[in-house]
Amino acid sequence: QGQLVQSGPEMKKPGASVKVSCKASDFTFINTVINWVRQSPGQGLEWMGWITGYNGNTNYADNVHDRVTMTTDTSTATAYMELRSLRSDDTAVYFCVTAYYYDNTAHSHYFDRWGQGTLVTVSS
């Protein structure tokens, strides 16, 4: 089945950057698409973007595209999400999650394997 294990909680000041890691195990990393989803305290889920394990292609959500960079290291089967110019409203639990394609179209996918989440707190 495989799993995703994320890095530990972070506390940052406004204006700083944070880099969260997501290590894959027991599945073929290069065949996956890793998405990042965040959840502010007591709030809903917000998709941030995806990166392909195969060639590192990315697609970012409009509301973070100018502050986020997603990368992968295939040698360690690890994905990274860096968010810059942090603000208090970036305080959230950040999840990495793989997308499973159940049909032969780009839209036929769902999120299956989730990391445990990484709490990022932004406070002065």
Place this chain on the structure above:
Amino acid sequence: DIQMTQSPSSLSASVGDRVTITCRASQNIRNFLNWYQQKPGKAPHLLIYGASTLQSGVPSRFTGSGSGTEFILTISSLQPEDFATYYCQQSYGVTFGGGTKVEI
């Protein structure tokens, strides 16, 4: 961007009740709609994909229906372990609904 609107945002129910949650898309997303359950402190868990296909291992009391812009998640007989927050998610692009908290 496609907006997803869930209703209600919360509901109170009892064990054994039939519960329905609605999700509306701002444009036609065909059947590219998934449903997740989330419990406090945990990652979401897939229930339904492709609007109506039950994920393996999910109890049959959960059913999904709809296509185009209106979708429904039904829990036929609410069980104690079903008290949680439910999210719809469109995979035409990727956005989530605001969530529906099911409380006792």
